[in-house]
Amino acid sequence: MRTAITQDTYDEVSRIVECALSSDTKKQAEPFTKRLEFLRSSGGYGGYANCVFGDLIASTKRASGKVADKERLSSFARTDLYKLKSQISNFADSKNINVRD
Numbered sequence: 001m002r003t004a005i006t007q008d009t010y011d012e013v014s015r016i017v018e019c020a021l022s023s024d025t026k027k028q029a030e031p032f033t034k035r036l037e038f039l040r041s042s043g044g045y046g047g048y049a050n051c052v053f054g055d056l057i058a059s060t061k062r063a064s065g066k067v068a069d070k071e072r073l074s075s076f077a078r079t080d081l082y083k084l085k086s087q088i089s090n091f092a093d094s095k096n097i098n099v100r101d
Helices: 007-021 026-043 047-063 070-085
Strands: none
Touching: 007 026, 007 047, 007 070, 026 047, 047 070
């Protein structure tokens, strides 16, 4: 399992989150949140990176579309994105794979 993400993955996630947050409706945001879910599930993340990724997806879903208190909810998503940024490693693809026997 990977315990970190690459800079490229983070950049893609960041763009997707901003697109989802700026969507006018939850239906318009759905392709973006589905892409986030795909990136999480296909990335093989474990530990803290996986947990933060899950929190980011949930907070992005809550803040997307027309919702009451959008700025506050969006700030939660951006906070989760900031937490995910701390999980970037240039070696995430090759060095951060834990092999278990």
